[in-house]
Amino acid sequence: MASFKCLACMTIISLLVSYSFNGCIADPALIDSICRPSVDYAFCISFVGNDPRAPTANLHGLALISISVTAISIQDTQDKIYKLLHQVKDPVTLSRLRRCQSDYNEALSNFQSSFTATSRNSFFEAIDLVRTGTNKVIGCHNRFRRGPGPGPIATSPIDVNDSNIFKLSGIIKIAVDKLIPKK
Template sequence: MASVSSFFFLLPLVLSLNLHLNPSEARAVNLIARTCNHSVFRNLCISTLRSDPNSAKTNLTGLASISIRQTMASAVNISSQITNLLNTTMDDPNIQQCLSDCSQSYIDAIDQLIDSVASLDNKSYSDVNKALSAAMDDALLCQEGFSVDATNPSLLRDSTNKFTQLCSNALSITNLLAGSAT
């Protein structure tokens, strides 16, 4: 009985939410949902794409571009975080070395992401995937540097995890594009 009353309570709410969307917003929400259903990190995919105002009026290629650019923004933020950590006085030379290595890894990741945008523009989806995978590998390489010495937990673990999830989402979108191009 409680489930029936819950249904009748929620039904008007759901219907009213759908009535407030214009047709293009509804299509965008639907495209984002369908696209992100193919992603391992679905919630992050949806929130990332919806956070960009251009996602309401784009197609699958546009969503791929948004995803890659958001991933690049994350890499730039992490690179800045590393620079800030390097500029603070840290007594541990191992952590300094890890951060220095991570700095280079994220510079390489940003370069890969720039290449992936160019490849996307050229519809060279296999090159996009190679560049995205390389960017993800760069971040994982950074993370590995901290795991060599168990006494040094990664200062960047959460940021790196989110970055690799963004890369994974961008890869899943690009794979959809590659599949629709054949």
């Protein structure tokens, strides 16, 4: 289960997201402009477009929703890792999962900071933080696929979670990039 601190943080993030909208209604074309170039349109619509906050969001709000949804997904993965650490008996898998736990903790911090940067209109900083957080998840993912360390190549027990974070980070990058003034 997510710790009280994480739940409190997500509550604050949700409140910030709801207050960051300017009352502008997101038209379907705005959501489509973010989801269409994403890696998986249906995934984007299901996670971002169908979020209950999306209908009242402007572009800035949709970017914040994307980050918030990703942070929640990371917390769900942390919960799954915690449970797996108490179920798995294989020492190689346990070692890899412990490292992934650390990676996901750092990733969450990066995405939370990205939320703050986006709220401050520091869009380049936000994208850098998303990239750094995503790289932490990639490190976890690759640990099962190619090491480092002893043990066979394996499919991660959080493989689907990793893939969802990859897709969500791409959606964030699309949304935040649209917020950057073009010269």
